[in-house]
Amino acid sequence: MEAIIMQVQSFLIVALMLVGILFRKRRSLHVKIMSIAMIWDVILILQIELSRSAILKASNAVSNALILNIHVSIAVSTVLLYGYMVYSGRAMLSGKVHFRKNHRIMGYTTFFMRIMTFVTSFWAVVPKE
Numbered sequence: 001m002e003a004i005i006m007q008v009q010s011f012l013i014v015a016l017m018l019v020g021i022l023f024r025k026r027r028s029l030h031v032k033i034m035s036i037a038m039i040w041d042v043i044l045i046l047q048i049e050l051s052r053s054a055i056l057k058a059s060n061a062v063s064n065a066l067i068l069n070i071h072v073s074i075a076v077s078t079v080l081l082y083g084y085m086v087y088s089g090r091a092m093l094s095g096k097v098h099f100r101k102n103h104r105i106m107g108y109t110t111f112f113m114r115i116m117t118f119v120t121s122f123w124a125v126v127p128k129e
């Protein structure tokens with residue numbers, strides 16, 4: 001049950017990020033939406049970490065070690081990319097316009113990685129037979 005609540009939040013974060021990208025030309029709205037999405041994502045990771053044993057008990061799940069490692073690696077990379085997005089986004093706001101191309105490329109990369117985090121979360125927890 002808890003796993004589903006986490007995955008619903010994960011989906012909503014991906015959807016919010018898509019909305020933020022669609023509003024990329026409206027700077028202050030873009031910054032607000034992306035900030036909320038990234039903060040919510042960090043809160044989601046904390047929820048998962050704090051209730052890991054609860055998830056395993058509740059869903060009676062076994063984790064596939066390899067796919068779980070892949071999932072966690074993608075998720076950690078995504079959060080590291082958030083750091084770069086904040087850095088390059090703030091740089092642009094302070095007038096360093098040459099960050100724009102990097103911000104765009106890394107932005108779409110970050111979004112792709114976040115989708116992969118969502119997709120692999122379904123493989124990471126496999127119901128016990």
Ligand code: HEM
Nearest residue numbers: 024025027031034085086089090092093100104107110111
């Ligand atoms: C995961 C988070 C983020 C993603 C995926 C993302 C993605 C993007 C994308 C795709 C663009 C369009 C670039 C272009 O077409 O040239 C853009 C523009 C921009 N972003 Fe972000 N962004 C994120 C976070 C942020 C943050 C945190 C800030 C500021 C603190 C920021 C500030 C900006 C600014 C100032 C622009 C230029 C808007 C304009 O065209 O005037 N972004 N972003």
